[in-house]
Amino acid sequence: MAQIRVENLRKSFDQFTAVQDSNFTIENGSFFALLGPSGCGKTTTLRVIAGLELPTAGRILLDGEDVTFRRAAARDIAFVFQLFALYPHMNVAQNIGFPLKCQGMPRVEIRDRVTETARLLRIEHLLSSKTSRLSGGDRQRVALGRAMVRRPKAFLMDEPLGALDAEFRQLMCGELRELHDRISATTVYVTHDQHEAMSMADRIAVMNAGRVEQIGTPQEVYDRPASMFVADFIGSPPMNFLQFESGLRSGDQAVKFRDVSIAVPEIREERAAGPLVLGVRPEHIRFSDAAPVRGRVFGAEYLGTTQIVTVETEQGRVKARLPSSVPVQVGEIVGLTFRSDRLALFDAQSGSAIRTASHGGVGHG
Amino acid sequence: MANVALRHISKSFGQTQAVRDLSLVINDGEFVVLLGPSGAGKTTTLRLIAGLEQPDQGSVDINGRDVTRDPPGTRDIAFVFQQYSLYPHLTVYDNLAFPLRSPAHRIPEPAIRKRVERTAELLHISGKLGSRATRLSGGEMQRVAIGRALVRDPAIYLMDEPLSSLDAKLRAELRLELKRIQVELGVTILYVTHDQVEAMTMATRIGVIKDGELLQLGTPREIYENPADRYVASRLGTPQINFLPAKLIPEATMPSETETIGIRTEHLQIAKPNGGGIVGKVHRIEHLGDQNHVHLEYRGEMLVTLADPHQPLQAGEDVELQFVRPLYFDAAGRRITTAVH
Numbered sequence: 001m002a003q004i005r006v007e008n009l010r011k012s013f014d015q016f017t018a019v020q021d022s023n024f025t026i027e028n029g030s031f032f033a034l035l036g037p038s039g040c041g042k043t044t045t046l047r048v049i050a051g052l053e054l055p056t057a058g059r060i061l062l063d064g065e066d067v068t069f070r071r072a073a074a075r076d077i078a079f080v081f082q083l084f085a086l087y088p089h090m091n092v093a094q095n096i097g098f099p100l101k102c103q104g105m106p107r108v109e110i111r112d113r114v115t116e117t118a119r120l121l122r123i124e125h126l127l128s129s130k131t132s133r134l135s136g137g138d139r140q141r142v143a144l145g146r147a148m149v150r151r152p153k154a155f156l157m158d159e160p161l162g163a164l165d166a167e168f169r170q171l172m173c174g175e176l177r178e179l180h181d182r183i184s185a186t187t188v189y190v191t192h193d194q195h196e197a198m199s200m201a202d203r204i205a206v207m208n209a210g211r212v213e214q215i216g217t218p219q220e221v222y223d224r225p226a227s228m229f230v231a232d233f234i235g236s237p238p239m240n241f242l243q244f245e246s247g248l249r250s251g252d253q254a255v256k257f258r259d260v261s262i263a264v265p266e267i268r269e270e271r272a273a274g275p276l277v278l279g280v281r282p283e284h285i286r287f288s289d290a291a292p293v294r295g296r297v298f299g300a301e302y303l304g305t306t307q308i309v310t311v312e313t314e315q316g317r318v319k320a321r322l323p324s325s326v327p328v329q330v331g332e333i334v335g336l337t338f339r340s341d342r343l344a345l346f347d348a349q350s351g352s353a354i355r356t357a358s359h360g361g362v363g364h365g
Numbered sequence: 366m367a368n369v370a371l372r373h374i375s376k377s378f379g380q381t382q383a384v385r386d387l388s389l390v391i392n393d394g395e396f397v398v399l400l401g402p403s404g405a406g407k408t409t410t411l412r413l414i415a416g417l418e419q420p421d422q423g424s425v426d427i428n429g430r431d432v433t434r435d436p437p438g439t440r441d442i443a444f445v446f447q448q449y450s451l452y453p454h455l456t457v458y459d460n461l462a463f464p465l466r467s468p469a470h471r472i473p474e475p476a477i478r479k480r481v482e483r484t485a486e487l488l489h490i491s492g493k494l495g496s497r498a499t500r501l502s503g504g505e506m507q508r509v510a511i512g513r514a515l516v517r518d519p520a521i522y523l524m525d526e527p528l529s530s531l532d533a534k535l536r537a538e539l540r541l542e543l544k545r546i547q548v549e550l551g552v553t554i555l556y557v558t559h560d561q562v563e564a565m566t567m568a569t570r571i572g573v574i575k576d577g578e579l580l581q582l583g584t585p586r587e588i589y590e591n592p593a594d595r596y597v598a599s600r601l602g603t604p605q606i607n608f609l610p611a612k613l614i615p616e617a618t619m620p621s622e623t624e625t626i627g628i629r630t631e632h633l634q635i636a637k638p639n640g641g642g643i644v645g646k647v648h649r650i651e652h653l654g655d656q657n658h659v660h661l662e663y664r665g666e667m668l669v670t671l672a673d674p675h676q677p678l679q680a681g682e683d684v685e686l687q688f689v690r691p692l693y694f695d696a697a698g699r700r701i702t703t704a705v706h
Contacts, residue, residue, distance in 0.1 A: 166560065174660075177649070193533075199651045199658070219674055222654035235654050237537065283655045299541050301566035304589045304602045305631050305671065308566075310541060321655065324586075330548075 002063045002076075002153035002186050003028045004049060009058035011044050018044040020210045022058070026154075026203075029184040031177070033197035036207035037233070042190045043158055045207070049188060050156050051075050062153065078147035080157040086131040086142055093118075093127040096145040103150075117149045120182055136164060140172060144179070154186040161196060173199050194234045198222070206230045224344070224359050228351040231279050231344065237308060240280045242293075242315040243348060247273040255345065258314075260292040263340035266357035271347075276354070279344035282308065285320035287328075291335030300328045311336065368392050369414060369521050369555070374423035376409055376577075383409040385577040386423075391521065391555055396547050398568035399557040400600060406577035407557035411523045414555065416440050427520050438469070443519040447526040449510030451498040458494040461485065461512050484512045487546050504535040511543070515550075524556040528563065540566055561601050565589070573597045595698040598627050604658055604669040606692075607633070613664050615642045620693050620701045627692035630671040634687040635659070635678075641685040647678055661686070 009022040019041040026032040034042040047053040049060055051072035059068045067075055086095050097114045105113075118124045121141045126134065131142065140160070147155060161169045161176075177200045180187055191197055197204050198218040205215045206229075214226035225231035231239040244257045248271040254261045257278060264278075295313035302324060309320045309328050318336065322328070345354040353359055369391045376384040384406045391397045399407045412418040414425055416437035424433040432440050443464075451460050461481045465472050472480075485491045488508040493501065498509065507527060514522055528536045528543075544567045547554055558564055564571045565585045572582045573596075581593040585601075592598035598606050611623040619626065638644055645663035652674065659678060661668045663686065672678060693701040 174651070177651075181649075195653070198654055218652035218654065222652070222674075236533070281655060299544060301541070302585045302589075303562065303565055305629070 003061075004032075004154060004186060004188065005059075005061035005064075006045070006049065007059045007061065009045065009048060009060070010056045011041075011048055011053060012056045017210050019048070019055075022212050024205055024212065024215055026186060026188060028063075028186055030202045031180050031187045031189065031200055033201035033204045034188065034190045034207060035192070035194060035197040035204050035233070037192055039209075040207040041210040042192075042207050046156050046158055046188060046190045050077055050079050052079075076153045078150060078152035078155050080144060080147045080155060080160045086139060086146075088132055090131065091127070092123065092129050092131060092134070092142050092145075095131060095142055096127075096149050099146060099150050113149055113151075114145075117145045120148065120179065121145050137168065137172065140164075141175075144176075148183070148185075152185070154188065157187065157189045159191055160189075162191075162193075169193075169196070170199075176200060195236065198234070206233060208233075223342070224353070225279070226353050228277060228279070228346050231346075235281060237282050237319045237321075239344070240282065240285075240318045241346070242278040242280065242313075242318070243275065244278060244315075245273060245275055247271055248276070248345075248354065257293075262293075262338065262343070264343045264345060264356060265341055265359060267345075268355040268357065268360055271354070275348035277346040277348045278338075279346055280318070280338050281342060282319045282321040284339035284342045285318065285322075286337050286339075287320070287322070287326065287334045288337045289335055291337045293336045293338075294333060295336065297328055297330050297332050297334060299330060368428070369553070370426040371410070371414070372424050372426070374410070374413060374420045374425070376406075376413060376418060376420050383577050384413065384420075387574075387577070387579050388423075389572060389579060389582065391553060393553055394551045396544070396554045396556065396567055396569045397572060398564040398570075399555070399572045399574050400559070400561060400564040401557075401574035402559055405574045407559075407574055408525055409577075410574075411444070411525055411555065411557055414440075414521070415442055415444055415523055441520040443514035443517050443522050445511055445514045445522065445524040445527045447529055449507050449527075449530075451506060451509055451513075453497070453499045455498060456494065457485070457490060457496050457498060457501070457509055460498050460509055461494075461516055464513055464517050480516050484516045487515065487549070488512050488542070503531055504539065507531060507539065515546070515552075520553065522552060522554045524554060526558050526560075527556075529558070529560065536563075543567060561603075565601060571601075573600055591700075591702075592627075592692065593700055595625065595627065595694050595700075598692060598694075598700070602629055604630060604671065607666075607668040607670075608694075609663070609666055609668070611693075613666065614688075622695045623693040623701060624696040625694040625698070626688070627694060628668065628688055629692075630669075632689050632691040633668065633670045634689060635661070635670065635672065635684045636687070638683050638685045641687065643686040643688075644683055645686050647680050647682045647684060649680055650678060 004026040006022050006024050009019055011019040034045055036042050048055050059066055093114050096117055097110045100110045100113060118127055123141050126138060161172050173196055201218060203217055204221050206213045208229045214221055214230050222234055246256050248267050250267055250270050252267040254263045295311035298310040298312045301308040306321050307324050309322055311318045344359055371387055371389045374384055374387045401407050413420050424431050427440060458481055461484060462477050465477045485494055490505060490508050493505060528539055540563060568585055570582060571585055571588050573580045575596060581588060581597045589601045607628045609626045611626055614626060645661040647659060648662045649660040651658040656671045657674045659670050659672045695701055
């Protein structure tokens with residue numbers, strides 16, 4: 001088990017900078033997600049940690065020890081790829097035991113380790129099966145077993161569930177997290193799927209264009225996004241952004257949004273008049289006939305417990321998550337009220353969050 | 366515009382019965398979604414309507430005319446496939462115009478232009494008409510593929526998971542667009558998918574299909590609130606409905622033949638222990654942001670429910686469970702609908 005520290009990491013490929021100025025610590029035993037769209041640098045970061053790439057600048061520390069220039073094989077880290085290949089001519093036990101066999105471990109010991117790994121993964125009954133007979137989920141479990149059997153200090157996973165369909169992915173998320181709780185191995189998990197990161201990780205680093213935009217627990221990142229990018233990337237549907245122009249004074253508890261006053265968490269910084277963005281999560285919107293922000297219902301999507309209602313307003317389309325019991329007619333004019341203690345404000349130009357009573361000191365790392 | 370009727374359709378491939386005695390009427394202007402896992406017979410059903418397969422038994426009527434033995438080209442249908450295939454050497458305009466230029470139609474070029482432009486506008490790709498198909502993003506390509514069906518005016522559009530190859534955000538956007546277009550044009554669509562969100566958000570009626578059999582047909586709300594059996598109940602809803610053996614519940618008010626109780630998140634209230642009979646333990650809390658999935662253990666069974674993310678709950682904590690109008694199922698998995706409150 002290990003703590004992983006990434007210090008001032010930068011990685012360039014010719015003219016292209018894939019990762020810049022990354023700093024974070026992954027605590028021993030924690031489940032850490034690197035989340036972002038394709039091309040954000042998350043896989044490059046993971047490959048540098050693994051030793052599959054050398055950084056252009058910066059250091060990687062494993063349990064305090066500088067391993068930046070150590071070969072991947074000497075780092076005692078297991079890498080689980082998106083497309084795992086099992087050896088088709090071997091049965092499950094042989095597949096799982098293969099890395100140990102390569103190390104020249106005695107047969108009896110291999111058998112014990114394979115049995116123990118299979119027990120943790122709850123696939124003991126499959127040990128003598130052919131891999132070609134396995135379901136998708138069981139193949140995934142065997143691939144994981146092959147990574148676990150070496151008892152590495154840490155697991156690095158690159159979109160291991162990317163190839164699975166949605167419902168099965170959800171099931172595997174639960175399983176991976178429960179497995180993590182049983183073996184408490186430090187895990188770094190790369191994904192572009194915010195749902196996977198939210199549901200499994202202890203902490204999430206949200207990456208954008210080679211930079212870490214925010215690091216925090218899933219709830220922190222969701223409730224207090226450091227930037228519009230994070231607010232948009234996390235949440236389904238994502239946060240609504242309503243543009244307006246105004247100045248801000250520290251201590252204000254409302255903003256002048258177009259012609260109306262909207263209550264917000266107490267402002268903690270001064271700003272000259274300029275373009276701002278009000279950030280509203282869909283579940284913090286309610287319909288009220290008297291509300292001054294108005295729009296026309298464009299569509300309602302029934303989801304069982306809740307519904308997503310899309311409203312066309314002067315500021316663009318706004319999505320609200322309402323209980324399914326609320327009757328909604330396409331085409332009707334509705335007023336929108338916002339839950340004031342959960343609103344976020346952003347600088348429209350830089351996209352970064354403005355400090356408020358509920359949104360203070362959003363940290364990096 | 367039309368209605369399409371399938372009457373007692375069956376189709377086997379060798380030993381595999383793909384579709385079993387399936388009857389379904391799709392009314393003019395309806396958006397019917399067949400929902401089922403892979404191998405359920407969804408695509409075969411579409412292919413039977415299109416004439417790409419012949420049924421072993423039963424008949425297909427389009428506009429009141431039996432077309433069971435008619436070739437595909439004469440059936441007045443448009444098919445949108447999962448893998449959009451555009452002509453890479455043609456522009457978006459020519460891709461859209463292609464189906465109209467077929468010698469079978471003989472439509473004058475100005476009329477084609479009008480139809481293509483109207484369709485492009487509907488799909489918000491007017492600015493791309495001059496672009497090569499290969500220069501488009503995945504979402505734009507799929508819009509063009511859908512557009513190629515929409516330029517025609519067939520009795521029914523058959524769509525086979527047209528959104529499944531797109532990423533989540535784009536899929537959510539196109540869901541809404543497709544529904545808007547369907548309502549605006551008043552067209553008839555039969556759409557097949559394994560994605561419950563697509564079914565619930567777009568369908569006028571959902572048909573739940575499994576092993577070639579149509580298990581239940583109804584509005585999304587009917588299927589969700591009034592499932593006919595355990596399978597249908599488990600097909601819709603996130604998190605999935607929980608099932609508990611009736612014998613674990615010390616409650617006298619359930620119908621006597623109840624074998625299983627189905628509990629959706631809205632049927633389950635959790636609170637601090639307060640002397641009630643049903644006490645579970647919080648096993649794990651999963652963050653979704655807007656809500657938490659709370660995994661609870663109750664007498665060896667796991668339940669998942671939604672809770673406010675700011676409700677103070679911790680793993681290991683005892684909570685009292687209260688069931689509010691859950692669903693009851695008999696030993697065969699059939700829903701017991703006798704009202705008991």
